[in-house]
Amino acid sequence: MAFSRRNFLKYAAMSAEGTMLAETPFLSAKAREKAEGGNVHYVPTTCEMCFWKCGLIAKVVDGEVVKLEGNPLHPQSRGRLCGRGQAGIGLLYDKDRLKVPMIRTGARGENRYKQASWDEALGFVADKLKAIAEKHGPEAVALFAHGSPGTYFNNLVRAMGSANVAYPSFSQCLGAREVAWELTYGQGPNSTCERVDLANSRVIAMFGTHLGENMHNSQNQEFAEAVGRGAKIIVVDPRYSTAAGKASMWLPIKPGTDLALLLTWINIIISEGWYDKEYVAKYTTGFDELKKSVKTYTPAWAAQETELPMRQIVEAVRDLGRYAPNVMLHPGRHFSWHGNDTQRGRAMAIINALLGTWGRPGGIWLPAKLDLPPFSENPPHPEEHKDAVVFGDYPFAGGEGLTQVLRDATIKEDPYPIKAWLVAGTNLLKTMPKQALTRKAIDKLDLLVSIDVMPTDTVMLADVILPEATYLERHDGLYPITTREAGIALRQPAIAPMYESKPAWWIGSELCKKMGLGEYAVKDNWEGRMRRQAKAWGIDYDELADTGYISIPGSAAPYITATNQPTFKTPSKKIELVSSELEDEDFDVVPKYEPIEQPKTGEYRLLYGRSPVHTFTRTVNNQWLWELKKENEVWLNNKEADRLGVKNGEIVRLENQDRVRSEPIKVRATERIRRDCVFMIHGFGQHSPAMSRAYNRGADDQNLITRYKVDPICGSTGMRVNFVKIIKEASNA
């Protein structure tokens, strides 16, 4: 056995010092650099591989980012990064990145562009925008955005006098959830980081929330903690998710019947007396009406409707009741499922209220106290020239706007023409349902500008492509963080922007200048602005830049106590079990169950979700993540696979109710899903050849989502309403 004496001595010495595994805690970047010496730099900043905003520390050697680690001071990463976060370097050094500004020379979608200087590209955009605003009014310029770049272009279009701004994160994701909780509690469960006290929860019930696959860092850390502690996990999901694998009870519900189960649970909680009587009396209104309205939702009825065993339906809710209030019905995140989503969210919010979880350990913690003075260096935006179209006829559409309404208005030129779209950080073709409409709307435009990092399908339709620097190359702002305690984090560059890419703040600011809107431009640079903002907030910027996170002492007040009472910003100042705001708008004040359309024989409901290593289409070309998950499969129940004569791994196509066919996709024949639905991971099926790794890998679920059902309350687009058949490739010829 080879064994070197030199190593032996080295170990012996280290062991004697007893410092072997005592990891030096991270206190600051400078302290670590000093301790390690050499040419190594550490830069604390904020991740953007997804939108959880984890604090990270980039290790930079000779100007190259070589490793990313979680910042232990930051409450959303706690020293750990997920696989996507670790793979941020794969985005930074992706050879397929957008490198230079480009102006389209061929037909749209032909992928023919000429390289342009920034001056030329921005001049082109500014001239076009000015001409469009002059001819049609400033409201003819619209913005779609996701993530931090949106801020700077929101400033631009609002400075022009347009308020036509829409973020898919509302109507294609969690809008209905936010609205449901706002109607009930006067406040949502927080979209950056849900205020769920998983670490202290004794029973966690989740509807479709697939933690482990949906990789929100600190939330998953606490979920593992809960599982490790032996908390009872109840997963309601037609698919045996990773989280279901951790559950003591998996309820494979018939898709679309969640509200039947939830209303029955409300009935059981009330009729069996599991609700928190004191809490309900003190903090809620409408209990008697709620009680009356749920009487007909019996376990026997729910068992029939949901196709779940009655025993499980009852047992699960009794577990919640038994350990209340240290339990939670997780609010969920992606929520636009079936078009009745606000009411589903209301039922979930109501159950939490009855069990008294809001403000209780193991439930939903109360927001940390953070009162920052407003900060602005630019004049207020002008009044919008004409009313924005982005709220449609939906009384509770959120401030983030409705993407599909903006799209429809663009197509119909009703109530007025919309002729320019700025698209920042969102791949609209893959995000919005009914791609044909997105394409049709784009064809109506005089100008489509994409500001992005990667040449996605949507980017490659643009007239002008502006290459944004990645999150590791740019300042982006100070981030108020409100987890259990409040704090401030920041994003700052680990290295200078590569190629000719530019930070979005610079692009937005230069466009303002070129448009003659100089008073809305950034004074000097974004770092300067961040410094002044920090000063206004009483934060030492240099310390923040050195540590990545500064906590606000005394800000944490997570649980209800005699002196820490919750406030509810509802009209009644109480938790509204019966919603007065819904009453004012003539909606059901208490959720009511209505069956939704189910697939015909031979059809399956199309479900979609996440992989732990991918964030929509944003990561599919990333070397390290691509390697781990190159393409998606269609999950099909084994018995159905047998019945259809398709084998595990066989390549098929899916065809939906509108006869739209998918790209070829492999079958994953499994016991892990019900027989009436299929599942695929969202984000695959890239058609842009410029994404060389992801190109033509897997199938695009959004292509099959040609139908959507709009939630009448908030206008979000339920997308789990499409049915597909399995088409064998041989019969495809």
Next chain:
Amino acid sequence: MPKYAMVIDQSRCIGCMSCVVACKRENDVPPEHYRTRVLEMVSGEFPKLKSELRSELCNHCDNPPCVTVCPTGASHKEEDGSVQIDRKKCVGCKACVAACPYNARYINEEHGYADKCSFCQHRVRAGKQPACVATCIGKSRIFGDLDDPNSEVSQILRKHSYRVLLKGAGTRPNVYYINQFPKKS
């Protein structure tokens, strides 16, 4: 003298692959090769299913077949209990790759040597945890010194029943698995 070991609490693994990506980056593992992986194995029939998430890596065996078969002495057992590869001595003959019952090794084609998990020896020597352990979202991977009775790994193995992979192979692994399935409370 330390004797390094890893304990994997399988119930706490959420299958996020953070360890896998961290390892690849930390150790410059070439495309399509891995020093560690996470397997998700589901058994049973709908709806009665059972799921096991299992992190696999070099077991740093006390009776390592890779060392026995190595013709040059490149694969060797070190005093800290880990199995390491001396890249200068390795001729890339693949005997160890075939001998390892855990499929833990691969050949780095570019450089022509065998490679596998080193328990992040370079990090451990610098007083850090292995990269996979440091970033493990579920705190499912626990690393430490079995010769130190107060180390977390020693304490866990005293308290828990544990298993090793392919016990019958007689390799005497130093990667221990606890809580194969989550507790069903």
